[in-house]
Amino acid sequence: MTLGGCVSKLIRVEHITKQFGAFAAVKELSFEVEKGEIFGLLGENGAGKTTTLRMLATMLRPTKGTAIMAGFDIMKDPEKVRSKIGILFGGETGLYDRLSCEENIAYFGHLNDMSRDKIDDRVKTMAKVFGMEEYIKRRAGKLSKGMKQKVAFARAIIHDPDIMLFDEPTSGLDVSAIRDVHEFIRTCKKDGKTIVFSSHTMSEVEKLCDRIAIINKGELVEKGKIEELKNKYSCDNLEDIFIRLVGVKSEF
Amino acid sequence: MNFRHVWIVFSKEVKDILRDKKTIITSIVVPMIIIPLLSMIAGGSVQNMQNDIEQNVTIGLTQESNTAHIRELIKSYIIADFPNINLIDIEDPIEAINDSKVRIVLGVEENYKEKLEQGEPFVIEIIYDKSQTKSEGSMHIVSNAINQFNKKVIVQRLEKMGIDDKILKPVEIEQTNIADDEKTSLSMLAMILPIMIVILISAGGTAPATDLVAGEKERNTFEPLLTTKAGRSSLLIGKYLTVTLFSFVSAIASIFGMFLGYIIAPESITMGTGTQLSGFSLPGAAILMILIISVLMGMTFAGIQIALSTYAKSFREAQTYLSFLIIIAMIPGYATILMPPNEMPLYMFIVPILNTISAFKIVLGLNINYTYLTIALASSVVYVIISLKIAVTLFNKEKVLFRS
Ligand SMILES: Nc1ncnc2c1ncn2[C@@H]1O[C@H](COP(=O)(O)OP(=O)(O)OP(=O)(O)O)[C@@H](O)[C@H]1O
Ligand SMILES: [Mg+2]
Numbered sequence: 001m002t003l004g005g006c007v008s009k010l011i012r013v014e015h016i017t018k019q020f021g022a023f024a025a026v027k028e029l030s031f032e033v034e035k036g037e038i039f040g041l042l043g044e045n046g047a048g049k050t051t052t053l054r055m056l057a058t059m060l061r062p063t064k065g066t067a068i069m070a071g072f073d074i075m076k077d078p079e080k081v082r083s084k085i086g087i088l089f090g091g092e093t094g095l096y097d098r099l100s101c102e103e104n105i106a107y108f109g110h111l112n113d114m115s116r117d118k119i120d121d122r123v124k125t126m127a128k129v130f131g132m133e134e135y136i137k138r139r140a141g142k143l144s145k146g147m148k149q150k151v152a153f154a155r156a157i158i159h160d161p162d163i164m165l166f167d168e169p170t171s172g173l174d175v176s177a178i179r180d181v182h183e184f185i186r187t188c189k190k191d192g193k194t195i196v197f198s199s200h201t202m203s204e205v206e207k208l209c210d211r212i213a214i215i216n217k218g219e220l221v222e223k224g225k226i227e228e229l230k231n232k233y234s235c236d237n238l239e240d241i242f243i244r245l246v247g248v249k250s251e252f
Numbered sequence: 253m254n255f256r257h258v259w260i261v262f263s264k265e266v267k268d269i270l271r272d273k274k275t276i277i278t279s280i281v282v283p284m285i286i287i288p289l290l291s292m293i294a295g296g297s298v299q300n301m302q303n304d305i306e307q308n309v310t311i312g313l314t315q316e317s318n319t320a321h322i323r324e325l326i327k328s329y330i331i332a333d334f335p336n337i338n339l340i341d342i343e344d345p346i347e348a349i350n351d352s353k354v355r356i357v358l359g360v361e362e363n364y365k366e367k368l369e370q371g372e373p374f375v376i377e378i379i380y381d382k383s384q385t386k387s388e389g390s391m392h393i394v395s396n397a398i399n400q401f402n403k404k405v406i407v408q409r410l411e412k413m414g415i416d417d418k419i420l421k422p423v424e425i426e427q428t429n430i431a432d433d434e435k436t437s438l439s440m441l442a443m444i445l446p447i448m449i450v451i452l453i454s455a456g457g458t459a460p461a462t463d464l465v466a467g468e469k470e471r472n473t474f475e476p477l478l479t480t481k482a483g484r485s486s487l488l489i490g491k492y493l494t495v496t497l498f499s500f501v502s503a504i505a506s507i508f509g510m511f512l513g514y515i516i517a518p519e520s521i522t523m524g525t526g527t528q529l530s531g532f533s534l535p536g537a538a539i540l541m542i543l544i545i546s547v548l549m550g551m552t553f554a555g556i557q558i559a560l561s562t563y564a565k566s567f568r569e570a571q572t573y574l575s576f577l578i579i580i581a582m583i584p585g586y587a588t589i590l591m592p593p594n595e596m597p598l599y600m601f602i603v604p605i606l607n608t609i610s611a612f613k614i615v616l617g618l619n620i621n622y623t624y625l626t627i628a629l630a631s632s633v634v635y636v637i638i639s640l641k642i643a644v645t646l647f648n649k650e651k652v653l654f655r656s
Pocket of ligand 1: 044200
């Protein structure tokens with residue numbers, strides 16, 4: 001592997017495994033994500049998507065294997081990894097209702113060791129980008145769902161992370177909220193962030209992702225560019241490919 | 253652990269809680285107002301009742317004995333020295349007592365005058381209602397008045413016979429009560445204050461502890477928090493210190509409330525026992541020690557509360573665990589409420605919670621033993637360490653943290 005290759009692979013997952021007691025939620029999962037890419041993790045309920053993303057976010061410690069995130073090992077340097085990542089887990093993202101939007105965002109900036117000036121600067125910029133200027137000083141509890149969502153976006157990227165992890169960010173949301181999330185993911189990509197994104201909705205994966213991995217019962221079933229997969233299985237519909245792969249596996 | 257992160261978490265949590273009217277009301281306003289108010293009402297009404305029983309004794313006469321002579325006997329002789337007893341005109345004696353018009357009705361023998369002059373005993377019947385507190389309470393006051401009258405007559409008769417009334421008193425009894433007023437009221441405090449402190453400290457941390465971990469999990473803010481640069485121990489310690497602070501804020505608020513109550517109505521603090529608090533003469537070192545011991549107990553509670561809140565699967569579950577903790581915390585206090593401070597065995601200064609209660613008791617009971625206090629302090633430090641260890645361990649256990 002060349003040095004250049006190393007640098008461009010912002011995420012390298014190596015045989016990552018998570019065992020809950022005797023039950024293996026994730027088994028020997030390996031994949032790589034290029035810088036600036038949107039990578040989709042596709043799987044049914046209980047496939048191990050959340051567990052994988054939690055390991056990458058250093059919330060869970062892998063039983064075996066590791067991952068290198070933006071140059072840092074999740075096992076050896078979890079704190080440095082955390083300073084490089086932002087997360088948006090689940091559809092309904094919570095805020096502290098009694099803090100203002102600004103304070104909600106700033107709290108995470110402070111915890112990521114940013115200076116007050118830097119935080120103020122970033123908040124101002126993001127307020128403009130997300131159109132939050134009007135309500136940025138209001139208490140989060142008093143806002144509409146759509147407004148809260150934007151605050152959650154801003155909070156996730158306050159420290160300008162290189163990597164964004166999304167775990168089913170659109171689950172349980174209505175159509176316009178889903179559009180906002182997709183828009184946010186595209187903005188992140190435009191800003192040069194590397195994105196891992198889990199979902200079980202084929203259409204959004206197809207719309208957003210550059211490359212995908214399909215996992216079933218904790219194991220990697222297939223990975224590659226969506227186009228390549230379509231050619232390989234000579235099928236134009238990702239959903240059919242998914243059913244074929246997951247179905248075949250589970251018949252074993 | 254990173255102190256800057258601890259401080260960031262701590263100051264955010266404090267700010268957040270201070271904006272929550274509900275928590276402020278339950279942990280500051282309630283103890284500051286309700287507790288002294290309750291003790292004032294309870295103390296005040298006991299006191300009023302006692303005053304009323306002693307001050308406004310009303311008596312009547314049966315119809316047969318309601319004659320001018322007998323009224324004269326009662327008014328000018330029997331109750332003359334008792335301004336608190338009043339003779340009232342009534343119709344039916346039983347009805348008058350039942351209607352609380354009078355508390356006691358007296359029936360006096362009609363020919364009492366002859367009997368008195370002849371040196372024969374005559375009868376005064378006291379009619380009262382044992383089921384009425386005031387009627388029963390007035391009974392001894394009226395009997396006392398009659399006894400006084402008896403004594404006066406005896407003295408007169410003896411004088412007439414030329415005999416000194418000393419002959420009737422072979423022995424004089426003198427009582428010396430070594431407990432001064434201060435000690436009596438302090439021992440009342442020694443019974444009540446430690447239990448109040450334990451309840452308030454454990455209750456004060458409940459709302460923040462529930463909100464800070466279980467609440468955070470339920471609100472979906474926990475996962476983003478765990479992926480900031482701040483390590484788990486820093487997050488935990490920041491939250492732990494917040495809970496400790498609020499346990500103390502409510503304990504201090506209630507002590508302050510009791511103090512206010514004392515200034516407004518001094519008798520309230522002793523809950524109507526009638527004794528007065530006069531300038532305490534507790535040694536400063538002992539006060540300092542029990543304050544430190546109670547701070548340590550608050551820290552122990554904070555650790556356990558955070559641990560339970562971490563362990564709980566939901567906000568509701570956390571609330572249940574923490575309410576249960578308050579009940580458990582009350583047991584040692586109530587179990588030993590009547591135990592005199594000078595009889596507390598050594599082990600009581602080692603058992604958690606009980607050690608704080610025992611320390612308070614011996615200090616407020618003016619039975620100060622510095623060895624025991626030191627033992628209570630040392631064991632408290634050990635419990636702080638143990639509870640914090642439990643909290644840290646649970647907080648770092650993925651199995652617990654990501655239960656659902
Ligand atoms: N803390 C845990 N302890 C024990 N088992 C767990 C734990 N977390 C997850 N699991 C199990 O691991 C498996 C994978 O769970 P995971 O949440 O990663 O799946 P997922 O792909 O995110 O599913 P979903 O689409 O439902 O979110 C499931 O069978 C789940 O029950
Ligand atoms: Mg999931």
